[in-house]
Amino acid sequence: MAKKSGNKAVRFFKNSIRVTLQVITVAMQWAFLLIVLYRVVPVPLTPLHIARLFDQTEEGKPLRLTKDWTSIEHLGQPICKAVLAAEDGRFFEHFGFDFEQMQKAIENSLEKGRKLRGASTITQQTAKNLFFTPQRSWIRKVPEMGITVLLEVLWTKRRILEVYLNIIETGEGIYGMQAAAIEYFDKPCDKLSKRECALIASCLPNPRTRKPDKPTKFINRKAARVQRGMKKIELVGWE
Numbered sequence: 001m002a003k004k005s006g007n008k009a010v011r012f013f014k015n016s017i018r019v020t021l022q023v024i025t026v027a028m029q030w031a032f033l034l035i036v037l038y039r040v041v042p043v044p045l046t047p048l049h050i051a052r053l054f055d056q057t058e059e060g061k062p063l064r065l066t067k068d069w070t071s072i073e074h075l076g077q078p079i080c081k082a083v084l085a086a087e088d089g090r091f092f093e094h095f096g097f098d099f100e101q102m103q104k105a106i107e108n109s110l111e112k113g114r115k116l117r118g119a120s121t122i123t124q125q126t127a128k129n130l131f132f133t134p135q136r137s138w139i140r141k142v143p144e145m146g147i148t149v150l151l152e153v154l155w156t157k158r159r160i161l162e163v164y165l166n167i168i169e170t171g172e173g174i175y176g177m178q179a180a181a182i183e184y185f186d187k188p189c190d191k192l193s194k195r196e197c198a199l200i201a202s203c204l205p206n207p208r209t210r211k212p213d214k215p216t217k218f219i220n221r222k223a224a225r226v227q228r229g230m231k232k233i234e235l236v237g238w239e
Contacts, residue, residue: 028143031131035150039159042069043130043167051133052173064173066183072162076190077235079177080161082197085229086222087204088122091161092236096123096152097145124148126164158237170200170207184213194230198223 049065056063072080084091090098098121120128127147132140151160170180180200181189192200196212202222203210210219 028146031143031147032150034130035147035154038130038163039155043163046129046167047131047133048129048167048169049175052169056173061172065175066173066179067166067175068178068182069166069176070178070189072158072165074188074190075162075165075177076192078192078194078197078230079165079181079189079200080235081230081233082194082201082226083165083177083204084122084161084233086198086201086226087125089229089233091122092157092234094121096121096148121148122164123151123160125168126160127151129167129169130163156237168204168207170204171211172208174207180212184211194227195223198226198230201226 049067053063053065088098090100101121124144127144131147132144155163166176166178168177169175170177171183174180174183177200178189181187181192181196184200185192185196199212199215199219202215202219203212210216212219215223
């Protein structure tokens with residue numbers, strides 16, 4: 001009897017592994033197809049969009065999903081430079097992972113005894129926003145890393161930045177730089193001043209609690225640093 005029970009447990013374990021591998025394989029195949037499609041087609045919806053709608057429902061807030069897909073040419077160079085200066089100054093130098101910034105983040109955390117801050121690149125954030133919900137999990141790190149590599153291989157840096165600028169959360173129910181520009185400054189993105197671009201970029205870590213049009217002292221200081229950093233950013237392959 002014990003032997004039969006042991007055999008059942010082994011079979012169950014093997015079947016579970018096989019099913020898990022099949023699910024992962026199918027998921028990666030779908031991800032690959034979407035990555036190929038999104039290389040040229042605007043992204044219509046992401047898991048983040050859907051998750052936020054559920055959050056709004058649970059919190060009793062009016063449902064809001066404001067986005068306006070805009071080509072990178074019409075977004076303008078200032079907003080590109082502002083976001084790069086704020087989020088990923090070495091974007092054109094790394095291959096999806098900025099190991100230098102990761103090392104600095106770890107060293108800073110150990111020295112000051114603080115929680116490890118994120119050192120995600122724009123490519124990593126794009127991968128996360130395209131295929132995952134906001135909840136953090138170590139389990140998803142491996143597929144997230146795989147998708148990051150695929151984006152770097154199959155897309156150009158320009159396309160990665162364009163998608164990121166269009167799907168990133170920029171406020172409560174607001175997504176993308178064009179929607180943010182209109183929401184906060186009542187004008188299209190390519191008409192923003194460098195200061196306004198820096199303010200929007202400075203709010204990205206917590207866009208639902210920070211307002212570019214009503215900056216705190218902290219955001220004003222950060223925006224000043226971002227604006228100085230914009231002068232050092234060169235948009236590779238813009239022409």
